[in-house]
Amino acid sequence: MLRLATTTLRASRLRHASTSSRPPLRGRRIALGSGLVLTTLLTSKIYADSAAITLSSTSKEEPRSQSPMGTLVRSYVVYTMCSMPALVDNAPWLLETLTSIPGVRWITEAIVRVTFFDQFVGGDTAEKTLPLLQRLRQNNTGTLFAHSVEVDEAEAMAAGSSSADRNPHRExxxxMIHCIDIAADFEQTVGAKETGRRTWVAVKITALLPDASALIRLSKHILTIRPPTTAPHVAFPGNPTVSDLDVIYAPSPAAGDLTPSDLSMLRTLHADLEAICTRAQERGVRVIIDAEYSWYQPALDALTLALMRRFNALDTGSTQPLVYATYQAYLRRTPAHLVHALRDAKRHGFALGVKLVRGAYHTHESAAHPDPTSSSTAKGKTLSISPDVLPPVWAVKRDTDATYDACASLLLDAVAADIQSAPPGSAPHVGVLFGTHNWASAEGILRGLEDRGLVVREKEKEGRLVVKEQLGERVTFGQLYGMCDDLTETLANRLDSNAPMVIKYIPYGALSEVMPYLSRRAIENKSVLGPDGGAAKRERDRAWGLIWNRLFGG
Structure with a gap:
C-alpha cells in the first residue's frame, strides 16, 4: 500500500509539475474525508435539533440574548463539534496533520479562527482584546486576562543560557507585566476607582520557567522534608508551610533530586513572580494564580503562599487581596485545606484571595494515579507524586459538586464575618472569585448572600439584588469566555452594584500559538463539555433555540 501510494504520488507530481504546490494525495484525502465526516455529523445534529425545537418551542420560552446572529451560528457549530467525543479526542492529531499539508494549512487555520478561536479566545494580543473588554464592560461585566501561550519545554531548553532574553518563558x-499595564490603562479609560477595578490578570506558573519539571522535583522535595504534624491528616497535596521554599535559597541545600540548574531556575521564577506582583501592586491590578496538575501543586502552593504573605499583607495599604490562589473542589484536600488557609491568613495578618473552581483535569488526574496493587516499576512511570492510596481527586462528580457548595458556604461565612468586624474604610481580609458554570451553585451562592444580609432584594424588580458596598470588593463571579453567556448575563443583570460583580476569563495569543492550547483544553474539559457533562449540549441547544426564534419567532 505504501509503495503504491508512493508510486501514485510520484506520477502525479510528474503530470502536474506546474502545480506542485498542491497538497499531497494522502493529505488531500485526509482533508476531504475529515470534511465529509464533519459535514455529515453537523447535518445530522442540525436535523435533530430542528425536530426538537419544532416540538418544544411553543412550550418553553427561549432565553433572550443580545448576541448577533453570526455569533449564535458560530456557537452552535462549535458546541456541536464539542459534542463529538471522537472529534475532540483526535483534535490535536487532526490539527497537526492538516496544518502540515501545504495548501491545506491556511484553510485549516482560517476555519479554526472563525470557529474555536473566535469562540474561546479574545484576540491575538492584549491590545486586540480591548474592544471586547469595552463591550463586556458596557454589559456590566469585567475581565480576567490570560496569556494562554504555553512553553515548549524542549525548545526552551535548547535555546541555551546565552540567549536567555529570547527564551519563550522570558517573553x-x-x-505578563505588559498585560497588567494594559489592564490598568483600560480601567483608567473607563474611569474606575482604585476600588471597583474588574480587569484582572491570570498567571500560569508552569509557563514562566524553561523546564516545568523542576516544579515537580521541588514538589517531591517539599513532600519529603515537611515536618510531621499532630494535626488531622490532609489529603495530598496537603497544606503549604512557610519553610517550603527554604531549599532554593539555602547555601548548601540538601536538595535530593533538585539540581543546581533547578535551584537557579526556581530562584529566577520566584523573582519573576515578585516582579509581576510588584507591577500589579503599583497599577492596582489583581493577580490570579491559575490551577494546574496536582504534581505541580506543592511547589505552586509554596510560591503562592510566599506571594500572599508579601503582597497581601494588610499593612501595605494597596488593593486587597492582590494575589488569589485557585482552590479546586475536585481535590479531596480542599475542604480542610481551605479551613487551614483562612486560619493561616488571619494568624499572620494577610488577606486571603480565593478563586474557587471545580477543576478541569479530572480524567488526567485519575489516570495518572497508580493502582496501589501495581509494581514499583509501574508506579515510577506515572507523573503522579501522591503518597496517598486514593487518588487526589474525588471519584464521582457529585462529591465535587458537594465540596464546591460546602466551600462556597464556608467562604460566604468568612466574607460576612469580615464585613461585620471590619472598621469603615478598611481593606478586605478575604476576597473570593466564584468560578462556576453551574446554575445550581450560582443560585445557591446568591441565596447565601441574601440569607447573610449581604444583598437586599428589590421589591419593584423581581429577582434583582442590591449589593452592599462592602461586598463589592470581596465577592465576584466568573465564567470562561465563550461559555455560559446566559449565566453571565443573568448574574450581571440581577446584581445591582457599583462595579461589575461578574467577570469573563479571556485567554489571548497568536492563532499559531493558541491552537495547541485550544485542542488540549478541549480534551482536558471533555468530561464537562461532552454529552455526559451536558454543557456542550446545553450551549448548542441554547444557540439553536435563539437562532430559531430569530428566524421564525417564538
Whole structure:
C-alpha cells in the first residue's frame, strides 16, 4: 500500500509539475474525508435539533440574548463539534496533520479562527482584546486576562543560557507585566476607582520557567522534608508551610533530586513572580494564580503562599487581596485545606484571595494515579507524586459538586464575618472569585448572600439584588469566555452594584500559538463539555433555540 501510494504520488507530481504546490494525495484525502465526516455529523445534529425545537418551542420560552446572529451560528457549530467525543479526542492529531499539508494549512487555520478561536479566545494580543473588554464592560461585566501561550519545554531548553532574553518563558514574563499595564490603562479609560477595578490578570506558573519539571522535583522535595504534624491528616497535596521554599535559597541545600540548574531556575521564577506582583501592586491590578496538575501543586502552593504573605499583607495599604490562589473542589484536600488557609491568613495578618473552581483535569488526574496493587516499576512511570492510596481527586462528580457548595458556604461565612468586624474604610481580609458554570451553585451562592444580609432584594424588580458596598470588593463571579453567556448575563443583570460583580476569563495569543492550547483544553474539559457533562449540549441547544426564534419567532 505504501509503495503504491508512493508510486501514485510520484506520477502525479510528474503530470502536474506546474502545480506542485498542491497538497499531497494522502493529505488531500485526509482533508476531504475529515470534511465529509464533519459535514455529515453537523447535518445530522442540525436535523435533530430542528425536530426538537419544532416540538418544544411553543412550550418553553427561549432565553433572550443580545448576541448577533453570526455569533449564535458560530456557537452552535462549535458546541456541536464539542459534542463529538471522537472529534475532540483526535483534535490535536487532526490539527497537526492538516496544518502540515501545504495548501491545506491556511484553510485549516482560517476555519479554526472563525470557529474555536473566535469562540474561546479574545484576540491575538492584549491590545486586540480591548474592544471586547469595552463591550463586556458596557454589559456590566469585567475581565480576567490570560496569556494562554504555553512553553515548549524542549525548545526552551535548547535555546541555551546565552540567549536567555529570547527564551519563550522570558517573553511570557514580559508579556505578563505588559498585560497588567494594559489592564490598568483600560480601567483608567473607563474611569474606575482604585476600588471597583474588574480587569484582572491570570498567571500560569508552569509557563514562566524553561523546564516545568523542576516544579515537580521541588514538589517531591517539599513532600519529603515537611515536618510531621499532630494535626488531622490532609489529603495530598496537603497544606503549604512557610519553610517550603527554604531549599532554593539555602547555601548548601540538601536538595535530593533538585539540581543546581533547578535551584537557579526556581530562584529566577520566584523573582519573576515578585516582579509581576510588584507591577500589579503599583497599577492596582489583581493577580490570579491559575490551577494546574496536582504534581505541580506543592511547589505552586509554596510560591503562592510566599506571594500572599508579601503582597497581601494588610499593612501595605494597596488593593486587597492582590494575589488569589485557585482552590479546586475536585481535590479531596480542599475542604480542610481551605479551613487551614483562612486560619493561616488571619494568624499572620494577610488577606486571603480565593478563586474557587471545580477543576478541569479530572480524567488526567485519575489516570495518572497508580493502582496501589501495581509494581514499583509501574508506579515510577506515572507523573503522579501522591503518597496517598486514593487518588487526589474525588471519584464521582457529585462529591465535587458537594465540596464546591460546602466551600462556597464556608467562604460566604468568612466574607460576612469580615464585613461585620471590619472598621469603615478598611481593606478586605478575604476576597473570593466564584468560578462556576453551574446554575445550581450560582443560585445557591446568591441565596447565601441574601440569607447573610449581604444583598437586599428589590421589591419593584423581581429577582434583582442590591449589593452592599462592602461586598463589592470581596465577592465576584466568573465564567470562561465563550461559555455560559446566559449565566453571565443573568448574574450581571440581577446584581445591582457599583462595579461589575461578574467577570469573563479571556485567554489571548497568536492563532499559531493558541491552537495547541485550544485542542488540549478541549480534551482536558471533555468530561464537562461532552454529552455526559451536558454543557456542550446545553450551549448548542441554547444557540439553536435563539437562532430559531430569530428566524421564525417564538
Amino acid at each position: 511570557i514574563v514580559k508579556e
